[in-house]
Amino acid sequence: MLKKITLLPIVNSILCILIIITCLSVFLTRGLGFYAARGSGNSMLPTIDSDSLLILEQKEPRVGDVVHVKNHAYNYVHRLVDIDGETIVTKGDNCENSELAMIDEVSGVLIFHMPFQVFLFISFVLISLEIAIAGIWSIRVFRGVLGRAPMAI
Secondary structure, rough: OOOOOHHHHHHHHHHHHHHHHHHHHHOOOOOHOOEEEEEOOOOOOOOOOEEEEEEEEOOOOOOOEEEEEEOOOOOEEEEEEEEEOOOOEEEEOOOOEEEEEEHEEEEEEEEEEHHHHHHHHHHHHHHHHHHHHHHHHHHHHHHHHHHOOOOOO
């Protein structure tokens, strides 16, 4: 007799994998060359909103890239406008003045960004769906177990 295939375990597994991949890719993959940061301020408007989740890659920056510059005194994300040897010039899209930094102070290059509230909403929806599907699946399994005949000893 063939068993009826239910989609709940499949959807549940897919959502679990999506949540795990999201968490790992955003928060734990610095060793793989990616990391997340939360940007604030208006220097990159309208390109990047003032409160955004930034996904950055640790790679060689090129002119035109949006870079994360971090040293003991500064921590900012601006567009790279010039490279002169070991010195770089950056400028926010919404700024009048440019900034000078050293090329080795570039922590990463922006590859993706979204408003932080959108990231929180998507995370909340994914986790809520996972909880709902896991709950439905658990109830079905529990009912299946209760509906079975007791085993003879």
